[in-house]
């Protein structure tokens with residue numbers, strides 16, 4: 001055996017014996033062994049056998065500026081030597097958290113001027129959940145406590161975040177959702193639109209929020225939460241009519257709007273935030289992933305003036321926080337990350353150059369016999385595999401084709417994610433036009449191989 005093969009089987013054996021994995025089929029993992037990723041550069045990753053893969057998912061939707069940026073490693077190194085840890089509890093603070101808070105107020109909308117730091121998107125959503133309920137307490141309307149979310153939504157894996165999410169398999173584990181959360185249907189036109197035009201369907205889906213609010217009574221509804229584009233839920237791109245109607249309904253019924261920007265934030269749609277793309281005014285905005293491009297764990301909740309001002313006016317002592325809220329090294333890395341995104345015009349480049357090019361090339365894939373629909377915005381794209389294109393006939397069981405395609409991709413130099421039968425990409429925003437061509441070639445090849453395997 002080669003050295004690489006010996007290393008791989010050594011790691012797989014320890015992994016099998018001692019490591020419980022998130023969202024993994026334990027039986028398959030035990031049989032096949034895990035794939036060990038050992039290094040990365042630019043938009044590529046390498047496994048322990050030396051195979052190079054184009055990482056079409058930027059890790060887990062997070063390595064927005066690409067792998068191998070020394071500036072981020074240097075920022076962490078410098079910070080760890082100067083002040084490796086201090087917290088923000090009990091009226092203390094540290095320079096990198098302070099500076100990052102100021103920077104976030106600059107890159108987000110003018111009415112978002114405060115941030116509460118967390119270590120992840122899940123913690124951001126659990127924090128948001130408590131902030132919202134506390135806000136309505138302070139506003140003298142404690143009965144406004146129900147959250148409305150959407151089926152298929154993903155908002156994280158902690159208790160409140162998983163409950164806000166709309167994934168049935170997650171709810172089945174752990175007696176979720178917790179009380180006070182309702183789910184409505186998402187604007188998934190390709191599956192559910194029937195004979196309606198996308199515009200009619202978008203409005204109809206948004207009106208379900210109003211029906212739910214009216215059924216509960218607006219005096220009981222705290223907030224609506226949604227991702228600008230439902231990413232892990234299946235690349236569900238709302239029709240143009242959807243968000244304006246949701247925004248109107250939230251304003252009219254005095255329901256807070258929570259826009260989960262954990263994936264759509266930090267340039268993914270060719271705008272700084274998905275809210276900018278859809279012209280939304282969120283009251284709370286959970287962020288994570290692209291905030292540090294995944295180099296260190298950090299998340300947060302952007303809080304609108306309406307909410308923050310009440311907390312401050314009431315002299316509120318919000319009884320919530322994490323030991324590592326605003327961790328100095330994570331903040332230093334996030335500052336360096338945002339600095340690079342600004343200096344290199346990464347967001348503008350996705351909007352004006354590589355994004356439109358990816359869109360054009362991606363949409364060519366719609367000609368493939370397996371592809372029912374291509375959809376997406378900027379550097380967030382999906383294609384839905386179908387059994388019969390003309391009849392819009394889906395695979396049964398749902399997800400069977402997606403899994404096969406996903407494994408074929410991995411064996412052929414491409415990371416592309418399967419969500420049921422939708423294949424998703426969310427590549428580093430630094431991907432060049434030449435690399436877009438390389439990606440499309442890999443996708444075509446893998447679709448052909450999938451068609452053969454099915």
Ligand SMILES: *Cc1c(COP(=O)(O)O)cnc(C)c1O
Nearest residue numbers: 120121122154155156262263288
């Ligand atoms: C990934 C994700 C989360 C959870 O973030 P973690 O850092 O994994 O806890 C929340 N919301 C959305 C939209 C996500 O994609």
